[in-house]
Amino acid sequence: MKAASITRILFRNPPLLTLALVALVWIVAGATLRGFGAVGHLRYILELSAIIGIVAAGQTLVILVGGIDLSVGAVITVTAILLPLISPDWDSTGIVGVVVTLAVAAVIGLGNGMGQVYLSVPAIIMTLAMATFLQGLLVLIAGGSAVSVTNEAVIWLGSARPFGVPASIVVWILVAVAVLIIIHRLPFGARLLALGANPLTARLSGVNVNRTTLAVYALAGLFSGVAGLLVLGMNRQGYVGIGDPYLMTSIAAVVLGGTSILGGRGSYAGTIPGAILLVTTTALITVVNASPGWRSIMFGSLILALLLISGREAQR
Amino acid sequence: MNLSPSSPRWLYLAIQRRRNRGLNGLYLVVAAFLIVYAILFPGLLSIGGFSKFSQNWFPLALVTMAQALLMLNGGISLAIGPLVSLGAVVAAISMGGPAGAFGGFVAVVVAGLVIGALTGLIVAYMRLPAIIVTLAGSFIITGVALLLLPRPGGYIPDWLSQALAGHQPTAFALLVVILIAWKLFLATPTGIGLYAVGDNPVGAFRSGVPVERIRVVSFAISGLLTALAGLFVAAQTGSGDPVIGTSFTLNSMAGAVLGGVGFLGGKGTMRGAIAGSLLLSVMINVMFFLGFPPVAQYVAQGVIIVGAVAIPVFASRWRKA
Numbered sequence: 001m002k003a004a005s006i007t008r009i010l011f012r013n014p015p016l017l018t019l020a021l022v023a024l025v026w027i028v029a030g031a032t033l034r035g036f037g038a039v040g041h042l043r044y045i046l047e048l049s050a051i052i053g054i055v056a057a058g059q060t061l062v063i064l065v066g067g068i069d070l071s072v073g074a075v076i077t078v079t080a081i082l083l084p085l086i087s088p089d090w091d092s093t094g095i096v097g098v099v100v101t102l103a104v105a106a107v108i109g110l111g112n113g114m115g116q117v118y119l120s121v122p123a124i125i126m127t128l129a130m131a132t133f134l135q136g137l138l139v140l141i142a143g144g145s146a147v148s149v150t151n152e153a154v155i156w157l158g159s160a161r162p163f164g165v166p167a168s169i170v171v172w173i174l175v176a177v178a179v180l181i182i183i184h185r186l187p188f189g190a191r192l193l194a195l196g197a198n199p200l201t202a203r204l205s206g207v208n209v210n211r212t213t214l215a216v217y218a219l220a221g222l223f224s225g226v227a228g229l230l231v232l233g234m235n236r237q238g239y240v241g242i243g244d245p246y247l248m249t250s251i252a253a254v255v256l257g258g259t260s261i262l263g264g265r266g267s268y269a270g271t272i273p274g275a276i277l278l279v280t281t282t283a284l285i286t287v288v289n290a291s292p293g294w295r296s297i298m299f300g301s302l303i304l305a306l307l308l309i310s311g312r313e314a315q316r
Numbered sequence: 317m318n319l320s321p322s323s324p325r326w327l328y329l330a331i332q333r334r335r336n337r338g339l340n341g342l343y344l345v346v347a348a349f350l351i352v353y354a355i356l357f358p359g360l361l362s363i364g365g366f367s368k369f370s371q372n373w374f375p376l377a378l379v380t381m382a383q384a385l386l387m388l389n390g391g392i393s394l395a396i397g398p399l400v401s402l403g404a405v406v407a408a409i410s411m412g413g414p415a416g417a418f419g420g421f422v423a424v425v426v427a428g429l430v431i432g433a434l435t436g437l438i439v440a441y442m443r444l445p446a447i448i449v450t451l452a453g454s455f456i457i458t459g460v461a462l463l464l465l466p467r468p469g470g471y472i473p474d475w476l477s478q479a480l481a482g483h484q485p486t487a488f489a490l491l492v493v494i495l496i497a498w499k500l501f502l503a504t505p506t507g508i509g510l511y512a513v514g515d516n517p518v519g520a521f522r523s524g525v526p527v528e529r530i531r532v533v534s535f536a537i538s539g540l541l542t543a544l545a546g547l548f549v550a551a552q553t554g555s556g557d558p559v560i561g562t563s564f565t566l567n568s569m570a571g572a573v574l575g576g577v578g579f580l581g582g583k584g585t586m587r588g589a590i591a592g593s594l595l596l597s598v599m600i601n602v603m604f605f606l607g608f609p610p611v612a613q614y615v616a617q618g619v620i621i622v623g624a625v626a627i628p629v630f631a632s633r634w635r636k637a
Contacts, residue, residue, distance in 0.1 A: 068447075119626035125573050128566055129618040136614025248451055261445045293462030300455030307444055307452065 014258020015270035021309070022273045025280055033287060043166065045279050047234075050172035053275035054227040055246045056253040057179045058109075058220030060271045063254050064183070065216050066196040066263025067123035071112060072224045072250055074131040074138075076243025079105050079228030081138055083154060084147040084238060094153035102225045108134070109221015113214040138240055146239035149232050158233020168230045175223065179268045192216055197264030252303050253278050277306065339576055339588045345624070346591050349598040356605050367485045371552065373597040374487035375400070377590055378545035379564045380571035381498070382538040384589035387572055389514035389534050390581030391439065391446040396542055396568045398457035400561025403428060403546020405461045408470025408556025417473050424547045425540060431457065432539020436532035454565075461558040470556035480551040487548070494541075498586055501537075510534055515582025570621050571596050595624065 009016070030037030055072050062069045079101050087097030108130065115126040149155065160167040183189040191212050194202040203209050227246065232238050257274035259266025285298050359365035379396050386393050393399075406427050411420030435453055439446045480486055501507045509530045512520040521527045545564070550556050575592025577584030599620055603613045 115622055115626075119622065119630075121622055121625045122573065122579055124579065125570065125625055126622065128569065129621045131618075132566065132614050132621070133618025136611045136616075136618065139611040140615070248455075251448070251451065255445075255448050261447055291463070291466075293459045293466070296455050296459030296462060298459075300452045300457075300459065303452040303455070304438070304449065307448060308442060 015267060015273065017309070018257050018270050018273040018277060021306070022277050022280065025277065025284075029280070029284060033284075036283075036287075043169075045283055046276065047166045047168050049276045049279040050166075050168040051227050051230050051234075052246060052249050052253055052278060053172050053272055054175050054223055054230070055250040056271045056275055057175050057268060058223035059250040060179065060254050060257075060259060060266070060268045061182070061192065061216050062123070062220045063251075063259055063261060064196045064263060064266060065192045065213065066199070067116070067213075067216075068251070068261075069109075069112065069127045069217070069220050069224075070124060070247060071108070071127040071131040071134065072220070072227075073243040073245070073247035074134040075105050075108055075221055075224035076228035076231060076246055077138060077238075077240060078108065078134055078243075079225045080232040080235075080238030080242050081142045081147055081240070083151060083229065083232060084149045085141070087151040092152060094151035094155075097151050098153050098229060101229065102222060105225025105228065106218045106222040109224070110214060110218040112221065113217030116217070117210045117213050135240075142238075142240065146237045148237050154229055154233045155236070156233070157230055158236070168234070171226065171230065175226065176268065176272060183268055188212070188215070193264055195264075249275075249278055256303075256306055278303075281306075335585050336587075339585070339591065341627070342575065342588065342591050342595070346595045346598070349595060349602065353598055353602050353605070356602065363485065364483045367483055367487070369601065370485055370488035370491070371481050372601060373594060374491055375545040375548050375552075375564070376567055376571060376597050377491055377593045378494070378541045378548070379568040380575070380589050380593035380596075381494070381586060382541040382545075383568035384572040384575065384577045384584065384586060385510070385534055385538045385541070386446070387514075387577045387579060388581060388584060388586075389510045389531060390517065391531065391535065392569075392579065393435075393450040393535075393538065393542075394447060394565055395435070395450040395454040395457055397561040397563065397565035398454045398461065399428070399431060399539060399542040400546040400549060400564045401558055402431070402457050402461045402464075402561075403543035404550035404553075404560055405465045405470070405546075405556040405558055406543070407547045407550040408472055409465055411473060411476070412471035417476055421547070424543050428540040428543025429536050430539075431543075433532055433536040435539065436535025439535065440528040440531035458558070465556050465558050468555055468557040468560075470550075472550055472554050472556075474554075477551045477554050480548060495586075495590070506530060506533055511582055513581070567593075567596060574621070574624050596621075 026037075026042075035041060055076065059069055059072060082104060083097055083101045086100055087094055091097065112123075112127050112130055115121045115130070116123055119126075121129075157167050157171070162170065181189075183193070191202070191207045194205065194207055195209060195212055199209060224243075224246075228243060231242060231246075235242065253274040254266075254271050255261055255274075256277055257266065257268075257270025257272070259270060281302050282299065285295050285302075288295075288298070290298065354360045357365070360369055379400060383393060383396060403424050407420050407424050410423040411417050413419060415422070431453075435446075435449060438444060438449050502510075509520065509525040509527075510533075512523070512525050513527050513530050517527055542564075546561060549560055553560070571593035572584070572589045573579075573592070574595055575584065575588035575590065577589050577592075599617070600613065603616055608616065
């Protein structure tokens with residue numbers, strides 16, 4: 001195959017392009033930086049990517065229907081603080097606490113959807129207002145102090161390695177398979193792509209717009225909740241602000257994966273390498289050992305540079 | 317005066333009436349909140365109280381204008397907060413320099429215009445979505461602010477703080493001047509093009525509007541307004557702080573949307589956005605005055621923003637039914 005046709009295939013297929021970028025960065029960094037290519041380090045990168053990847057799973061669905069969810073960070077914080085508070089003592093496995101917390105996360109997501117469906121509030125405002133609301137509520141409940149986790153199930157999620165693979169990566173694989181099936185194999189996936197491409201046509205073609213919107217935002221809340229449990233399991237502590245870094249990174253992962261921010265076009269297949277690419281970038285910036293200011297500048301510039309390669313909107 | 321339906325003046329008034337139609341409810345709500353506030357806090361009616369009130373409102377009004385300007389031509393900015401911080405930081409470190417307060421003012425203006433124009437160039441000519449570019453930009457701008465001034469400090473001359481944030485309603489006067497400037501700007505081809513580009517970019521292009529150039533200009537003006545808000549905040553607090561602007565990103569969007577500016581471009585008015593920012597500002601002031609803890613203010617703000625956006629929708633549904 002000629003080089004020209006390979007580049008053409010890559011640029012026609014954003015998920016493949018992002019994957020190729022990840023491979024390129026890993027090979028170059030592995031060859032030049034000592035310790036980058038070690039199995040332990042790469043596994044650590046994937047563990048961190050798992051959290052962003054799971055948050056971005058919900059974000060991908062929401063962006064595909066033409067919305068955006070700015071409350072994912074707040075939902076992660078809510079789950080990380082709520083779980084230690086509501087896990088009952090009599091349940092030694094901790095499963096009850098996990099189930100209740102995930103239900104709360106899904107209900108918060110459902111609330112985002114209801115605001116849009118029944119009150120006609122735009123997605124960006126509804127989810128921002130939800131984030132503001134939750135932020136205040138959290139400080140009222142937790143009083144601003146960190147809470148330690150004793151829930152067995154969550155600690156297992158954060159530290160177990162069945163067959164040498166960290167549990168968070170196992171969860172990510174399950175989520176990824178589920179989301180890919182939802183988008184590409186189920187009628188629901190066809191409906192949400194139709195809704196994102198053109199709401200009016202979707203409605204006229206018989207898509208139940210309200211129900212689809214509600215389901216998508218509830219799923220987004222649920223996935224943020226799962227990510228929150230993983231974050232809590234790894235940190236062993238929940239505190240206000242723990243979820244904040246995941247808001248912008250989840251959106252960036254989706255867009256780097258080639259999904260259109262305008263909705264209707266894209267796939268979770270691109271978000272997966274997008275998440276890995278982001279975490280790798282952050283890891284490389286940490287290696288450079290710069291001040292927080294420079295680190296922030298490098299992170300922003302790298303996102304911008306990566307966008308130029310993979311995130312362009314179609315020509316008018 | 318000739319007021320037959322075909323005269324330009326009649327047409328102008330009819331159009332303005334139509335543009336105000338969706339906003340009458342908002343004006344009523346704002347007026348009601350202002351009256352409640354004046355009853356709770358009669359000091360509002362004195363010159364000192366009015367000055368303090370307008371000083372709290374002024375930076376929010378500026379960033380809401382900056383955000384509304386972008387939304388009107390189909391863009392959006394998630395970098396408003398960081399740019400306010402950067403404006404404050406630039407003011408605080410340059411005003412103590414050899415060029416003095418005027419040099420500092422020029423530095424803030426240049427910083428705002430250049431950063432805005434750069435963002436606009438990337439959005440318009442590289443065809444990247446504004447929301448993502450400004451998201452990446454927010455990291456870069458925050459980084460620059462942190463590099464320039466790692467911790468709060470710097471110097472703002474005392475007379476400047478007194479002049480802008482003292483006991484005279486200077487802030488309100490400045491706002492009136494800026495609004496008149498906006499009205500004049502709208503009468504230029506670029507100003508009309510701003511709405512046209514937001515409403516229908518392809519149509520605007522076919523009619524000979526320089527779409528890309530107008531996008532860049534709108535981002536530049538928006539950056540200027542945001543950086544000036546930063547300068548004002550620095551004068552208010554007497555120093556620069558690299559993270560002081562954080563809350564302005566959300567509030568600028570909330571103000572613009574409360575004021576009826578749509579996300580898809582071309583829909584909305586600047587007077588609506590200003591009213592929206594006023595409503596937000598009065599709300600925050602009233603909650604503060606009623607002794608809400610800052611935390612409860614977050615909860616109430618979330619509820620009120622959703623409510624204020626949803627109520628007009630319900631009102632129009634009832635009207636139809």
